[in-house]
Amino acid sequence: MPARSSRSGDAQRPRLSGNHATTASGIKAQALSPAEGARRRAAANDTSAANPCLSCGACCAHFRVSFYCGEIAGESGGTVPPELVTQVSPLRACMKGTEYGGRRCVALRGELGHDGIHCAIYEQRPTPCREFQAWLDDGTPNPDCQRLRKAIGLQPLAPRTDDDGDDGLHPNTNPPRRGDVAA
Ligand code: SF4
Numbered sequence: 343m344p345a346r347s348s349r350s351g352d353a354q355r356p357r358l359s360g361n362h363a364t365t366a367s368g369i370k371a372q373a374l375s376p377a378e379g380a381r382r383r384a385a386a387n388d389t390s391a392a393n394p395c396l397s398c399g400a401c402c403a404h405f406r407v408s409f410y411c412g413e414i415a416g417e418s419g420g421t422v423p424p425e426l427v428t429q430v431s432p433l434r435a436c437m438k439g440t441e442y443g444g445r446r447c448v449a450l451r452g453e454l455g456h457d458g459i460h461c462a463i464y465e466q467r468p469t470p471c472r473e474f475q476a477w478l479d480d481g482t483p484n485p486d487c488q489r490l491r492k493a494i495g496l497q498p499l500a501p502r503t504d505d506d507g508d509d510g511l512h513p514n515t516n517p518p519r520r521g522d523v524a525a
């Protein structure tokens with residue numbers, strides 16, 4: 343989620359580098375019919391659900407997902423499939439599709455805001471994706487997550503308590519998980 347090339351000066355922010363100029367408008371938000379809006383709210387706003395990302399995916403269509411080249415699979419021992427990566431500098435790469443922000447990552451499968459959206463390389467995803475969370479450590483919703491959800495017509499998340507997680511811990515919600523290997 344998900345600008346994953348650091349936005350300096352905000353320790354709480356994800357290391358997803360984002361193009362804020364294109365952010366809100368860059369996401370392909372759709373006009374929703376009342377029925378579809380109700381369906382989405384029902385699907386995505388049940389804060390008792392363990393993982394709201396499974397019906398969202400907004401952060402994966404917003405940020406520039408930038409990371410150190412050593413995370414690319416190969417001799418360096420990285421995990422990110424090289425065919426899904428664009429080299430943006432001698433030491434940095436980003437997920438294809440996210441080069442300029444405001445567009446979908448190539449590994450994102452499904453329709454934004456709909457059930458079943460997921461990351462096709464979940465187990466191999468780069469560090470920025472692992473660090474971006476729907477909730478902060480204190481259980482408050484991540485403001486960036488809230489903003490992106492709103493941009494695609496989803497309701498904000500409620501704060502979490504330790505009792506909300508299956509094992510008393512905040513789940514690693516982002517990025518969406520459903521199918522661990524690229525299809
Ligand atoms: S709920 Fe938040 S963290 Fe999860 S996919 Fe949506 S924007 Fe990303």
Ligand code: SF4
Pocket residue numbers: 343344401402407437447448449450451460461462463464467468471516517518
């Ligand atoms: S690699 Fe996966 S988690 Fe990361 S931006 Fe792409 S779809 Fe989202």
